[in-house]
Amino acid sequence: MDLRIHRRALLLGATGAAAAATTGLKTPAVAQNAPIRLGWLTTLEGPFATGGQDSFRCMQMLLEQHNSQAGGRRIEVVRESSNAQADVALARARKLAEQDRVDVIIGPLSGAEGIALRDYSRTLSGKTIVNGSSGASDTTLRNASPNFFRFSTDGTQWMAGLGNHVRRTMNVQEVAVLAGDYAFPYAQVFGFSLEFCRAGGRATYLFSPLGTTDFSSIIARIPRTAGALVVVHGGTDGLAFMTQYAQAGGNLPLLGGSIMADQTMLSARGPHRRIMMGMVSAGPLADVHEEPSWKEFVARYRARWLNEGGFQSPSIHGFNYYTALQGVLMALEQVRGDVGGDQKAFQAALAGLRFKNAMGADLHLDHNRQAVSDIFLNRIEERDGRAQTVTFGRTPQVNQTLGVPEAQFLALGAPSRDNTGCVAAS
Amino acid sequence: MEGSLAVTVALNGLTLAALYFIVASGFSLIFGLMRTVNMAHGSLYLVGAYVGYAVFEPLYDRDAWWAWYAGVGAGIAAAAVFGLAMQAALLGWMQGQELRQALVTIGVSIVAADQLLAVFGGNPRQFFPPDALFGATELPGLGRYPTFRLVQIGVAVAVGLGLWLLLNRTKLGLMVRAGVDDRQMLTALGVNVPLVSLAVFALGAGLAGLGGVIGGSAQPFAQGVDVRFLLTSLVVVIVGGMGSVAGTAVGALLVGMAEQIGQALFPTYSVILTFLIMAAVLALRPQGILGRPA
Numbered sequence: 001m002d003l004r005i006h007r008r009a010l011l012l013g014a015t016g017a018a019a020a021a022t023t024g025l026k027t028p029a030v031a032q033n034a035p036i037r038l039g040w041l042t043t044l045e046g047p048f049a050t051g052g053q054d055s056f057r058c059m060q061m062l063l064e065q066h067n068s069q070a071g072g073r074r075i076e077v078v079r080e081s082s083n084a085q086a087d088v089a090l091a092r093a094r095k096l097a098e099q100d101r102v103d104v105i106i107g108p109l110s111g112a113e114g115i116a117l118r119d120y121s122r123t124l125s126g127k128t129i130v131n132g133s134s135g136a137s138d139t140t141l142r143n144a145s146p147n148f149f150r151f152s153t154d155g156t157q158w159m160a161g162l163g164n165h166v167r168r169t170m171n172v173q174e175v176a177v178l179a180g181d182y183a184f185p186y187a188q189v190f191g192f193s194l195e196f197c198r199a200g201g202r203a204t205y206l207f208s209p210l211g212t213t214d215f216s217s218i219i220a221r222i223p224r225t226a227g228a229l230v231v232v233h234g235g236t237d238g239l240a241f242m243t244q245y246a247q248a249g250g251n252l253p254l255l256g257g258s259i260m261a262d263q264t265m266l267s268a269r270g271p272h273r274r275i276m277m278g279m280v281s282a283g284p285l286a287d288v289h290e291e292p293s294w295k296e297f298v299a300r301y302r303a304r305w306l307n308e309g310g311f312q313s314p315s316i317h318g319f320n321y322y323t324a325l326q327g328v329l330m331a332l333e334q335v336r337g338d339v340g341g342d343q344k345a346f347q348a349a350l351a352g353l354r355f356k357n358a359m360g361a362d363l364h365l366d367h368n369r370q371a372v373s374d375i376f377l378n379r380i381e382e383r384d385g386r387a388q389t390v391t392f393g394r395t396p397q398v399n400q401t402l403g404v405p406e407a408q409f410l411a412l413g414a415p416s417r418d419n420t421g422c423v424a425a426s
Numbered sequence: 427m428e429g430s431l432a433v434t435v436a437l438n439g440l441t442l443a444a445l446y447f448i449v450a451s452g453f454s455l456i457f458g459l460m461r462t463v464n465m466a467h468g469s470l471y472l473v474g475a476y477v478g479y480a481v482f483e484p485l486y487d488r489d490a491w492w493a494w495y496a497g498v499g500a501g502i503a504a505a506a507v508f509g510l511a512m513q514a515a516l517l518g519w520m521q522g523q524e525l526r527q528a529l530v531t532i533g534v535s536i537v538a539a540d541q542l543l544a545v546f547g548g549n550p551r552q553f554f555p556p557d558a559l560f561g562a563t564e565l566p567g568l569g570r571y572p573t574f575r576l577v578q579i580g581v582a583v584a585v586g587l588g589l590w591l592l593l594n595r596t597k598l599g600l601m602v603r604a605g606v607d608d609r610q611m612l613t614a615l616g617v618n619v620p621l622v623s624l625a626v627f628a629l630g631a632g633l634a635g636l637g638g639v640i641g642g643s644a645q646p647f648a649q650g651v652d653v654r655f656l657l658t659s660l661v662v663v664i665v666g667g668m669g670s671v672a673g674t675a676v677g678a679l680l681v682g683m684a685e686q687i688g689q690a691l692f693p694t695y696s697v698i699l700t701f702l703i704m705a706a707v708l709a710l711r712p713q714g715i716l717g718r719p720a
Binding site (some may be wrong): 044045046049050052053064079083181206207208209210211212213214216217218220235236239240243244248249267268269271272309 | 431434435438441442488523539543547550551552554560561562570571572574575644645646647648649650651685686687689690693694695696710
């Protein structure tokens with residue numbers, strides 16, 4: 001049965017199918033009715049459960065807008081959840097690909113999971129993985145896999161502009177960087193340090209494992225000479241750190257990684273809100289951004305989800321998954337829903353996409369199938385009676401190496417706890 | 427490590443140990459009497475935290491000063507009822523079949539985690555105790571130190587003392603201790619052991635619920651915290667000795683200290699320290715530091 005669909009799709013070919021559809025000819029019932037199966041993989045367990053929920057919300061909203069159709073075929077979705085651990089993400093991806101027989105997987109959400117799925121994608125033939133929201137740079141920068149696509153910018157890219165802001169605009173010499181001890185924060189720390197240290201700054205790094213909720217001993221180790229804190233934690237860890245830093249009476253200026261100044265944090269109540277006012281962060285989105293497409297997106301999100309547990313505005317994970325699904329749907333439209341032929345046509349369409357994401361930033365993929373797009377500097381302000389991130393700066397078309405020539409960037413080595421990217425300008 | 431940092435870290439270790447003791451004492455109690463390895467103990471913690479929060483939040487919004495105390499009460503009650511139901515409906519009739527009980531409780535914990543996610547969502551939450559308990563206290567030589575962490579020690583000492591009195595000075599305690607030694611003999615003496623079991627299970631579960639609210643005030647809680655506290659309870663009880671209150675205290679102290687010292691000295695590998703302690707105890711004294719040989 002499976003084989004027959006395959007053959008027919010092949011026989012028809014992309015042009016045939018397109019012609020048939022446009023001229024109103026009836027395409028064979030099998031090809032027309034068999035839905036395209038998408039596997040949505042995110043995390044509904046563990047530290048990023050909130051981001052995972054929001055990813056599903058944003059994608060569901062987009063799919064509803066498209067009437068669950070793309071390229072003339074029905075879209076069927078299989079949802080799966082991991083807990084932000086690479087082995088679990090891999091097991092769930094296997095389940096999606098091998099048992100549920102999905103055509104495309106959209107996911108995963110966090111750093112190490114992304115690298116695991118990139119490696120897994122190489123073992124798959126005729127299937128595509130489109131990254132959800134995971135932001136480790138190595139996922140696409142080193143050992144890129146031909147059928148792994150990423151329409152979101154990575155953790156290193158997200159920090160573009162922040163290092164210079166701290167060193168030049170705020171005129172801070174030395175910072176303490178507090179970060180989670182796994183792939184995504186490494187990438188963020190790397191992006192920050194690359195700019196900051198080139199501009200002559202110095203930094204102390206304090207890493208702690210993902211899932212740390214007691215930061216008191218880490219807080220005790222912040223050097224007295226530090227002029228600002230760069231906090232690259234997210235989710236529960238971020239909330240725990242901020243609450244405990246506020247409780248300990250901390251008062252250094254705060255700068256945030258991209259999942260720090262997120263609605264996950266801002267919508268939680270507590271003493272951390274006081275110290276987070278005015279915090280500057282960098283990332284691919286903000287709550288308040290004067291761009292019609294963004295305002296429309298936020299309004300749509302709020303209308304759909306505010307009464308069903310949604311945030312005041314979409315989270316970074318929701319936004320990234322939304323962009324990924326946008327890419328997938330556009331490519332499916334282009335190939336008229338043809339995911340046969342080892343998905344070669346579909347993947348070529350994905351690779352060639354150029355569009356504006358919801359933030360109104362131009363987006364295209366580089367030779368590693370990694371997004372190049374705009375990054376924003378945001379400040380947390382009180383708007384409409386609640387804390388929101390507001391854009392005040394923009395770094396256009398940030399690529400994965402932050403403008404450093406690729407060979408030179410690769411020579412710096414992969415971001416890790418021991419390779420923070422803090423190299424002074426020569 | 428400079429002096430004041432060392433003191434801060436030691437104090438952090440002590441306060442974290444206090445929280446671990448509150449949670450693990452319930453686990454140890456249940457195991458001691460019933461030999462049930464309750465793999466749903468983390469769920470009890472989370473049930474206590476979430477139900478407590480559901481009671482706490484609307485009151486907090488109305489600025490009721492007793493909001494937090496009501497949350498504590500609700501958390502304990504909810505976890506106790508949940509534990510009671512578990513013992514009555516599931517575990518009671520498979521008494522003595524340890525493997526089966528362990529598997530059933532794992533099942534319960536999975537179901538509970540999904541239900542909690544469905545009802546309460548994935549947002550991290552945190553309790554805010556009254557200002558008197560939540561601010562910072564000026565400590566000589568240390569500067570400002572979060573008051574609530576000191577409260578944790580107070581609660582742990584109260585729990586420890588209460589348990590000791592209960593076990594050593596009351597009739598129920600007498601029966602529990604007798605039950606730990608010889609269940610069958612106790613039954614033969616006419617004691618309604620299933621009823622005692624229910625009481626102990628409710629007490630142990632209530633302690634987990636108390637831990638949930640106290641822990642949820644000290645650090646945020648969210649989905650997944652249940653596994654962390656189950657694991658910690660297991661390690662604490664294995665190190666200290668199954669079924670001994672004093673052992674649980676010793677285990678909690680070692681694990682809490684190890685975590686904080688590890689975090690200060692080598693954050694990346696701090697988890698290993700905890701398990702090294704466990705491995706060492708298992709190698710040298712398999713019954714735990716204060717445990718009695720089986």
